[in-house]
Amino acid sequence: MDARADQSTTDLGPLEEFPEGAFRVMRVGKREIGVYRSSSGEVFAIANFCPHRGAPLCKGPVGGTLIPSEPGELVYGMDGDVVRCPWHGYEFSLHTGECLFTGQRMRAKTYPVSVEDGRVRVSGIKSGEKK
Numbered sequence: 001m002d003a004r005a006d007q008s009t010t011d012l013g014p015l016e017e018f019p020e021g022a023f024r025v026m027r028v029g030k031r032e033i034g035v036y037r038s039s040s041g042e043v044f045a046i047a048n049f050c051p052h053r054g055a056p057l058c059k060g061p062v063g064g065t066l067i068p069s070e071p072g073e074l075v076y077g078m079d080g081d082v083v084r085c086p087w088h089g090y091e092f093s094l095h096t097g098e099c100l101f102t103g104q105r106m107r108a109k110t111y112p113v114s115v116e117d118g119r120v121r122v123s124g125i126k127s128g129e130k131k
């Protein structure tokens, strides 16, 4: 892919090249990120690296999770906002990268994304940045 970069944002290409409901994994500088376009139109960017043991996080499914609820209740929520790691199943927020597994303090790296003039742009990655 041809990611043109400056110091603050990187143009990832036209929005129509990002299919709904699937990750598109791409390299920006020395980072490998997954860009996910939800059916509601939100676009997320998250490192393709699980902070637990290094799995390719973006090979995991996106869905929801069980959210805090009353004792004896199971309440499903956050649908479309959570990626589940393909190796051990830890769940991470696509918004913040926070690990949603109780007691875990790890966080996957996320990047701000915007859509301007029909093009997807990501911030926070320099083209020459080292891992």
Ligand code: FES
Pocket (backbone or CB within 6 Å): 050, 051, 052, 053, 054, 055, 085, 086, 087, 088, 089, 090
């Ligand atoms: S490597 Fe992702 S949960 Fe273990």
